[in-house]
Amino acid sequence: MRDREFVALVGPSGCGKSTLLRLVADLDVPTSGVIAVGGEPPATARRHRLFGVVFQDPVLLPWLDVLANVTLPVEVARSETVDHTEPSALLDLVGLGRFAHARTWQLSGGMRQRAAIARALVLRPRILLFDEPFGSLDEITRQRMNVELLRIWSQRPTAALMVTHSIGEAVFLADRVLVMSPQPGRIVAEEAVPLARPRTLETLTSPDFLGCVSRVTKLLLKAVENSTS
């Protein structure tokens, strides 16, 4: 992965894409092989806080208000390099400026995930990891969140790795789509996305987008076919 590159990893359920992300985030330990994150092993990268993670579940702490949730990484890291106005600036960026002191359980699913994105960005990571972040949202909210995500990402550019089972989401967001096959779980194909940025909701109906989606779909079908035969 290059700096400021957005890579999406698609694959059917159970192919190990979430596991791959957990390995990168140092949440699981590989049985064999080597993983490098920013040139470091995952454990070192984690200690240096090179990456921020947005989980499938937003995991906001309900006893803290929204702003305190976003500030949590700064406090845990005892970071003095992060400006103390950064958490509120990020809440403004993700569109939650008015909800800084709301309770987390008063937020909708999309708003919670916005707060989780702000929290992942607060320590200025070099890499953002997304594990199906919008998987539990309805289709319309999900599309809007993807547009929002690209807007936020353009303001705070990092390398990004997203795991998803939605081909459309992968193509819409990423510069490069990796296709993973189940059993054995491995990356079997790769497709560069030729779409210009900024991408908007109109992009979703453009021929380039639809063409890329169908190419990735074919790659994925082939991957599944090869593994089951």
Place this chain on the structure above:
Amino acid sequence: MKGRRDWVSSVIAIVAVVVLWEIAEQLVAARFPIVPAPSAITAAIFRFATPIWLNLQLTLVESVIGLVAGSLLGVALATLFVAVPRAERSLYNLVITVHSIPLVAVAPLLLIWFGVGITAPTIVAGLACFFPMAVNATRGLRAASAGALDLMYVLDANAWQSFVRVRLPASVPYLMTALKLGAPAAVLGATVGEWLGTAGIGYLLFSSMVNFQIELLWATMVVATAVALVGYLIFVGFERMFIGWSPAARGQR
């Protein structure tokens, strides 16, 4: 809204029982002095206000110390259980056994060991609230979601930070449940501990029984019940103040 209706209907139920009781007394049971009418009990509370208050003070001190000490010990044991699972496997049955000893059997033993005074009743009060706290705190300290702990791990939080920022706050609803159970239990424990002593609500109950002061017995019982109930309600109030984020606490409104 629903909570308020529940509250009103329980008050109505209590008032109805008291009124029916009073009517029954006036009609048929007036010749049974062992069950005085509510009006007679109320009058007795005022008549015996001084001895009740003096003895109550002692019971309150014992209950509060017992509740604080017993709960702290319960939390300490729970922390040990959560930090060292092997300790839970080897000690859990012992704790259950200790909990199964009837408090009325412990009380005379403690009286022999520590003599008459506030020590024995305080220890009984502490024992009474120790167990609910140990059980609930053990569950509470394990209640933090795997996701929240993953988050702290990714943030490279140390064990202390994870404990203070995630495990402990996540356990507060469970601690509140234990305190709601523990507050009345401490009053009961202190009373049991005073039973064979020379002062306190327990002593007052015992002495009014042997002296056949039926109205004093009832008055003391009503006051003790009210105190235990207030202890429970204090922690219901804390629950609403501090853990509005907990679905369980919100559901009670």
